[in-house]
Amino acid sequence: MSASIHPAPLMLGPYELLQRIATGGMAEVYLARRAGPRGFQKVVAVKRILPQLAEDHDFVAMFVDEARVCARLAHPNIVQVFDFGEHDGELYMAMEYVDGTTAARLVRAAASRGEDVPLEAALYIALSVLRGLDYAHNARDDDGRRLSLVHRDVSPGNVLIDRSGAVKLTDFGIARAAEIERRTDAGQLKGKLGYMSPEQVVGRELDARSDLFTAGIVLAELVMLRPLFSGHSEIDVLMRIRDADLTVLDRATSRVPDDVRAVLYRALARDRALRYPSAAAFAEAIEEILRRRRLQVGPGKLAGWITKLGLIPTGEVETPVSESSVRPTATLDRASPTPESPRITVPPPSAPPPSGNPSPSDPRNPAELAPLIYRVRTATGVTIGPMSYPRLVEMMVTGGVDHRALISRESLPFRSAVAYPELARFTQSAALRWDDNVFSTANDKGPIDRAVLPSRMFRLARKRETGALYFRDGARKKKIYLVEGVPEFVVSTDKSELFGEHLVARGQVLRMEVEMALSMLPRFNGRLGDALCGLGVLRPIELFRAIHQQMQDRFTEVFHWRSGEVAFVRGARSHEETFPLGFDPFDLVLRAVRDAYPEAELEAILQPLESALIVPVVPLPVRLEAFRLGEAEENVLREIKRPTPFADVLRAASRYASREETLRALFCGLSCDLLRAEEWRRLTSMPPRPV
Structure with missing residues (x-):
């Protein structure tokens, strides 16, 4: 045998x-x-x-x-x-090995059975997560230096609960410590959809308060049994997080007690300066609720409840790891707390392909598209072409082809561009038309003066003006659309500022991928970003961040102009399908000054003020914090408490600020009506000086 x-x-x-x-x-x-x-x-x-x-x-x-x-x-x-x-x-x-379940499964199980998560259980889970975060945020290396650790992925799937009721935070796979060097490409996704902080969505530098925001989301969803941030598409979800839209929490009056709601409002503040300063402070607020309500919490009670819910069957071992610790990347699904939550996807393109252009069997295969050839006849009768569709679009967007020009596709006769569905967006969009007739005295026209430009931008923001700023310098043109003083949309004739060029220059996409997406524009209503998402080249959060950065760059670039004209058309709107980018116009103006005005130029602009008296404005028209000045720059302005000679300001500030920081602070203070000087008023009302 x-x-x-x-x-x-x-x-x-x-x-x-x-x-x-x-x-x-x-x-x-x-x-x-x-x-x-x-x-x-x-x-x-x-x-x-x-x-x-x-x-x-x-x-x-x-x-x-x-x-x-x-x-x-x-x-x-x-x-x-x-x-x-x-x-x-x-x-x-x-x-x-954690033998148990996760907070995500707990919420789904409770929701599917129509049961509430007991308040003491929800608070105990959140309190445990915060204690772990507090320890991680304050962790130090062997030499006693803080690691400055940020988890960046606090979500219900990463909150593990073992069968004894112990709660453990896991998956530090995308955590960021100061000592770690790792790829941080612009727009790279860090964290799960629905569980990010507003600053995480727009790609800003994160600190521990980002984790407090996402811990607040976890607590809110434990209590409400539904997603705090949801939408029909990823962009919808990202927009709601960026705006800290707490509509769902506001409506959950029957599920969320007032004292818990007050704690959540602070943890979920859009401005991180208004959140709890630390995980320990957030935990103390929860402990105060437990004391006031005399709630008894602990692992034993939690273990009993999750066993009763059927999440820990007797004799059966559950998966001991988080639902995301293996870092899946092939789906856009959000780990949703309720079974009926919609799938988060990029909405499909609604525009059909133009007539005469065969529809590909697979939109990811551009080789199946029959390339179309176009010719353009200008108003003067000159014929340009032949050219490809992407080249024609580029010329229309950058003003090389007027929207009134006649277009011929293949061998068809010349017709108005509006006759071609694939050109509809570029012919009908007011934002993409370049009309030189706006440069008239009726539209507050004047030459570009670098000394005055920041002041002009500030006053439009302060007065919450809606309209379009037109800039031109020969063939170079730019438009900045403002809605209540906030930049909403910026267009430019500069090819290097086109969205595809912007992405290529930043290394976010390959030129070949841009060309592929451009060939697919008719299927995506002429929107390159949607095409790149549809082809899988960009994820929606990457698209959001790229558009945010491109619009910011386009805005600040105009501060580099040294000649030309500017006009403001009050009430003009772009009529583009844009999503609010959440810019702070005062912060943008300061960034532009910092980027475009070197110390030598600031010195030259402010030289006529050598004998001037600098007077502080009281009260300030805008709080100083709105400008996000550097510490030294802010101190320069705060120290001017009474009328002070210009030279004395420079001398006193030299103790804590460089000369460039002092000059920039004074220039911004005078430009933004935070400071006054009679010589400055006369200077900025004079005809512009040659550069």
């Missing part, structure tokens, strides 16, 4: 891999066991990079970063990393 043959166990270093329990776009996680002498065994979760990505240096670097960060963290509310090793060239990480 032959002996039975058992296959050798699958080993990764000293760990026997028992069962794969999760897999995703970056890594896979196994239930594993480490055996020791005299019957010792330890059950752990082992994460390893997917074999096909083991040679990808970026993924490997992120994996190593996660191990390095987590190895420093030892706290009862954080999943611990025990070991990090390499086996036959393959990296792995051994983590604490």
